[in-house]
Amino acid sequence: MRRCGLLTRKVYESLDKVAPRCGCALSTMPPCDFKPDPYTGISFEDAVKVRKENLSPALFTYYKKPVMIHQGHMQWLYDTDGKRYLDLFGGIVTVSVGHCHPKVNAAAEKQMKKLWHTTNIYMHPTIHEYGKKLAEKMPGNLKVIYFTNSGSEANDLALLMARMHTGVFEAVSLRNAYHGASPYLMGLTALNTWRFNCPTGFGIHQSMNPDPFRGPWGGKHCRDSPSQTIRDCDCAEGECKAGDMYVDQLEDVLRFSMPKGKIGAFFAESIQGVGGTVQFPKNFLKPAFEKVRAMGGVCISDEVQTGFGRTGTHYWGFEGHDVIPDIVVMAKGIGNGYPMAAVITTPEIAAGMGKALHFNTFGGNPVASAVGSAVLDVIDEENIQQSAHVVGTYFIEELAKLRDQFEIVGDVRGKGLMIGIEMVNDKASRDPLSADKIANIWEDMKDDGVLMGKGGLYGNVFRVKPPMCVTKEDVDFTISVFRDALQKNSNK
Incomplete structure (x- = not known):
């Protein structure tokens, strides 16, 4: 060992x-x-x-x-x-x-000695080898991969893709969500600390965040977690009424804020990351997807933080909610620190991106593909x-x-x-x-050799x-x- x-x-x-x-x-x-x-x-x-x-x-x-x-x-x-x-x-x-x-390092070093970069307009082996391997990790009909360089870039593309496929501009995300800070995505991100005072987010609306700890509804049977909230709840074991309440709030947004009977896209993290590791009630995401799809919308899972086995029970966070999205966005852990990301969708949705040229200079370059492939191997082998x-x-x-x-x-x-x-x-x-007490605890832990995020x-x-x-x-x-x-x- x-x-x-x-x-x-x-x-x-x-x-x-x-x-x-x-x-x-x-x-x-x-x-x-x-x-x-x-x-x-x-x-x-x-x-x-x-x-x-x-x-x-x-x-x-x-x-x-x-x-x-x-x-x-x-x-x-x-x-x-x-x-x-x-x-x-x-x-x-x-x-x-x-x-x-060591295995990821070795893969990067080996590829860098052969070929750092060439345009993907030319064919090179690593993007095809890696693309096949990554696609095999996806459920359902999620087969077509667009390689990008960051999660923000990938979410940006996913939103464009959904709008092109549905022909509907309006989209919905959840309050407390973080999907990136580009001008295009600032509307999807519903945390005021990440939003500038400038026009942004046209056509994007937010629904109430289904937070069992801090939201209006939630109790001790809501979360798919070894630890439940301290809030009292009259739900029976295995039951969660809060999820239905939050789905009703989403339905209200769909009813009043969308073009009649239509929606372009619905974005959700499987577990909110930047927002503070917020877990939704177990019975929220599946009926939410059903309501969006009933209006012709595309369901997008942001797996930037929850993908690649991090949630433990499943390879992808959305699998823990018993759903298969129409588009999946992944980044961060995909490259173990190497700057790379991807959007994976169905052939039907991908067809909508053929209406104009689409190209990414560095996405899926030889080194990124070699690194990503090695990460998949390590996850399985270890x-x-x-x-x-x-x-x-x-x-x-x-x-x-x-x-x-x-x-x-x-x-x-x-x-x-x-x-x-x-x-x-x-x-x-x-x-x-208070912020000062948080900082003191954080600082003391750092001094004793433990680094946490906030x-x-x-x-x-x-x-x-x-x-x-x-x-x-x-x-x-x-x-x-x-x-x-x-x-x-x-x-x-």
Whole structure:
């Protein structure tokens, strides 16, 4: 067993032996035999100056004292001083199988020595080999792939594709959703922190977000998660009335805001990412798709964060909702950090894109295709999806114990290694925990070697979406560090 996270089936089957469910936690960082290279680059002080004077002023930096990352290995990151951190954010849910995974690295290096780039107007082997392999991972009639460079670019294309196919301009997304920040997509993204005061989003409308924790309806039987909300509910076991309420809200938008009897597209994440790992009621998405399709609309699943086995029980997040979309958008984990993305749809919808020329200079280039193909191989060979299920379930259950112990931990939710921890002033009000207290907890965890993300409209949700090679030993260490930070910053 490699201590740094390369999992095999044999290792996966022994995970319970590595960290039994005894409620204990590690007080020291799990060992790793990897040694980072000595750092010899720009100084921290000079980097701060360049960032201030030469980089985008909109580029924000995590932490009061920022971390300057020098090297990565599997679930670990190393700063320029050689300090090691457990990366629980994966470059914003992007590093899927591990930083600098040796098989992915080898595939990129091998291809770069042959051919970095050529236009896809010429044929080259890797895009065809990879395209076939990726298409085989898709259910139903999702067979046609458009390769792009980012999730925003892919969502942009998916919206255009839906409008071309249906001939209807109007589209619907959900409040609290994030689908990108380009001018075209800013209307789909319904988080005010990501929207500029300029004309955008023509023809796009939002429906109420089906949030069982913070929305008007929701209870203890709503989510497909090892952890349910703390809210009381009169639903029977296995029943959720909240989903029907949120579907009614969508139907109301369709009735009043669409051209009569028509809709172009409906966008939904399987689990909202930037919005704070919000999970919908189990019975929301399927009837929502049915209502959209009854009006001739196209259903689009944004799998940018939930794809490639991250939710554990399924390869794609939408499969957990018992639906097959008309268009699927994927990015981030598709390339384990390499900038690449894709839109996959049916032959019928793809035919609508033949009305004009469509081309992407870098999408599906030789190196991207080699990297993407290697990522698919690693997910299968190392049982990454199954590990995400086992380790993620254990992680959520251990975090739920901290929720029960600390008043400021309001909600723990998620599936597999797509996890959110919503912080509150108190459980009764569910008021968001103040920004300074969030920052203090976050900073203390960083100082003790654990890096988490943040999200949600109020910035009060810790986002836990690590490289999927993390182990139960890593989870126990995280729980210990998180508990210490909560004790330092909580009165209860």
